[in-house]
Structures are given as C-alpha cells and as structure tokens.
Amino acid sequence: MSLSVLAQEAAAEGITNTGLAALTYGIGALGPGIGIGYLVGQSVQAMARQPEAAGMVRTTMFLGIAFVEALALIGFVVFFLAQA
Amino acid sequence: MIFGAEFPPLSHIVNWPEFFGNDVWGVNKVVLVYLFAVILTMLVFVLGNKKQLVPTGAQNFAEIAVEFVEEGIVMDTMGPEGRKYTPLLLSFFFFIFFCNIFEVVPVIQMPATARIALPLVLALIAYFVYHGSGIKEHGPLGYFKHALIPPGVPAALLILILPIEFISKFLVQPFSHAVRLFANLLAGHILLVTFAVLSASVWSASPVAVILPLPVFGVIAFVAFEIMVSLLQAYVFTLLAGVYINAAISHEH
Numbered sequence: 304m305s306l307s308v309l310a311q312e313a314a315a316e317g318i319t320n321t322g323l324a325a326l327t328y329g330i331g332a333l334g335p336g337i338g339i340g341y342l343v344g345q346s347v348q349a350m351a352r353q354p355e356a357a358g359m360v361r362t363t364m365f366l367g368i369a370f371v372e373a374l375a376l377i378g379f380v381v382f383f384l385a386q387a
Numbered sequence: 388m389i390f391g392a393e394f395p396p397l398s399h400i401v402n403w404p405e406f407f408g409n410d411v412w413g414v415n416k417v418v419l420v421y422l423f424a425v426i427l428t429m430l431v432f433v434l435g436n437k438k439q440l441v442p443t444g445a446q447n448f449a450e451i452a453v454e455f456v457e458e459g460i461v462m463d464t465m466g467p468e469g470r471k472y473t474p475l476l477l478s479f480f481f482f483i484f485f486c487n488i489f490e491v492v493p494v495i496q497m498p499a500t501a502r503i504a505l506p507l508v509l510a511l512i513a514y515f516v517y518h519g520s521g522i523k524e525h526g527p528l529g530y531f532k533h534a535l536i537p538p539g540v541p542a543a544l545l546i547l548i549l550p551i552e553f554i555s556k557f558l559v560q561p562f563s564h565a566v567r568l569f570a571n572l573l574a575g576h577i578l579l580v581t582f583a584v585l586s587a588s589v590w591s592a593s594p595v596a597v598i599l600p601l602p603v604f605g606v607i608a609f610v611a612f613e614i615m616v617s618l619l620q621a622y623v624f625t626l627l628a629g630v631y632i633n634a635a636i637s638h639e640h
Binding site for chain 1: 397459463464563566567569570571573574619622623626627630
C-alpha cells in the first residue's frame with residue numbers, strides 16, 4: 304500500500320497528516336537519541352579514566368554528535384515537509 | 388490551537404516583511420542580521436590584528452577568541468599545515484556565531500541561519516574550498532582516487548564502494564553540513580516561539596494563572612540553552628569544515 308493511500312485512510316479516520324508527521328518524527332528521533340546517549344556516556348567514561356586526554360575526546364565527541372544528530376535533524380525537516 | 392494558545396504557522400515566524408526596497412534588493416530583518424554579523428566579524432579581525440603587545444579591553448577578548456579557533460579547531464583537525472585555512476575558518480566561526488546569537492538578542496530575535504539560504508551558501512563555500520584544495524594537492528585524477536578509494540579495500544569490493552563513497556562525499560556531505568546548522572537553529576527558534584506563546588497566553592488568560600509560571604521558566608531556561616546551541620553549532624560547522632579540508636588534503640596512503 305502506498306504512503307498516500309495510508310495517509311488518506313488515516314485522514315478519513317480523523318488522524319491528521321500533522322499528527323502522523325509528528326509521530327513519525329518521534330520514531331525518527333529514537334535512534335539518534337540512543338546514539339547520542341551512548342556516545343556521550345562513553346566519552347565521559349573515557350575522560351574520567353584519562354583526564355589528560357579530555358581535550359581530544361571532547362573534540363571527537365562533538366564531531367560524533369554532529370554526525371548522529373544530522374539524522375534526527377533530517378527527520379525534523381521531513382516533518383515540516385510532510386506536514387504541509 | 389494547542390492548550391488554547393494560537394500558535395503562528397511556520398511561515399509567520401521565519402518570513403519578515405521588507406523595511407524598504409523589494410524583491411531581491413529588499414532589506415528585512417534577516418538581511419539586517421547579515422549586515423550586523425558581517426560588521427561584527429570584521430571587528431573581530433580588526434581587533435585581533437592590533438599590534439599592541441599588551442592587549443586591553445576588546446582586543447583581549449578578540450585575541451582569546453582567535454586563539455580558541457586556531458588552537459581548538461585548526462590545530463586539532465588539520466595540524467600545522469592547516470594554518471593557511473585559519474582566516475577562512477575564523478570567518479566561518481564568527482559569522483555563523485553572530486548570525487545565530489541574534490536568536491536571543493531582544494527586539495531582533497531571529498537567527499539568520501534559520502533560513503536555509505545562508506547555511507547552504509556557507510556549506511557550498513566550504514564544499515568548493517575542500518574539493519578545490521584537494522584537487523590542487525593531489526591533481527584532478529589523483530584527488531578522485533584519493534577521495535573515492537579508501538586504503539586497503541580489495542578490488543572486488545570497489546564496485547560497491549565507489550558509488551557509496553561518491554554519493555556520501557560529493558552529494559550528501561554538503562547537504563548534511565548545511566541542514567545540520569539550519570535545522571538546529573530553526574528548531575531552537577520554534578522552541579522559543581512556542582514557549583513565548585504559551586507564556587503570553589497563560590499570562591493573559593486569568594490572574595489565577597500566576598500559579599502556573601512554568602512556561603516563563605521554560606523561556607528563561609531555553610534562552611540560556613539556545614545561547615549554548617548557537618555557540619556549539621558555530622563550533623561544529625567550523626570543526627566539520629576543518630575535518631573535510633583535512634580529509635581532502637591529507638597524504639595517508
């Protein structure tokens with residue numbers, strides 16, 4: 304079944320496209336949320352174990368966060384596109 | 388309508404009417420923010436360039452900021468041979484930061500980076516710089532070989548690796564570079580608008596609502612959060628530009 308048919312059926316049952324888009328963004332944010340949590344947790348552990356390497360770990364951590372976060376942000380943009 | 392609050396549609400919180408002029412040459416709030424950011428960025432360069440040995444006042448601040456970018460971004464990502472890219476990354480960092488910080492400056496309260504145009508142009512500048520310097524460093528054919536073939540990949544896998552590397556390096560990379568900045572700032576702007584609308588509606592609904600000051604504290608907390616985000620996003624954009632340049636010009640294999 305195509306996505307547009309699904310959306311039509313949902314609209315007929317009173318579920319709006321906005322609601323679906325919001326729900327989809329919520330699902331899309333799950334993965335990056337877990338990813339960033341894991342990433343920052345491990346980085347904090349690394350910094351605690353070896354404080355002299357904190358600067359390097361921090362730079363790499365922000366870099367990793369930026370890459371993981373991009374997925375959630377693309378979901379955020381798609382949310383607005385789908386909502387229209 | 389959410390909780391009785393009238394939330395403005397998205398187009399109302401990022402589109403601004405022109406103060407004067409129209410169409411391409413119109414000056415609206417966003418263009419004004421561009422101008423402020425350009426002037427402030429130039430100010431950092433002028434102050435950081437002063438030859439006074441013992442810095443005073445604003446020069447002190449500018450020198451700390453310049454050193455932060457040089458040591459924290461350029462040296463960390465590219466090492467000493469990246470020093471010639473310092474002016475570029477410095478202007479990226481400060482221009483993006485000043486465009487972002489107008490998100491929380493009273494009266495203006497509009498990040499210029501919440502419109503895709505500016506992040507896209509900046510990402511394209513970075514795109515041409517890192518591919519250009521890669522081609523200059525390795526030669527046209529050598530650069531494509533360097534960029535598309537990771538070291539130590541068996542020849543049989545190349546048919547799979549080449550398209551993936553091409554799409555990720557030449558198509559997705561600039562897109563995600565721009566969208567990361569844009570979507571973060573748009574999300575922050577919407578967050579602040581949402582809490583401001585909520586506070587306003589709670590304020591005006593009834594005097595009893597004084598016992599529900601949660602949205603007001605939300606606004607205060609999120610303003611602090613957005614100051615951090617605007618600094619962090621300027622840092623991340625510049626850091627990624629540095630990483631991409633380093634990937635293009637490095638000689639590992």
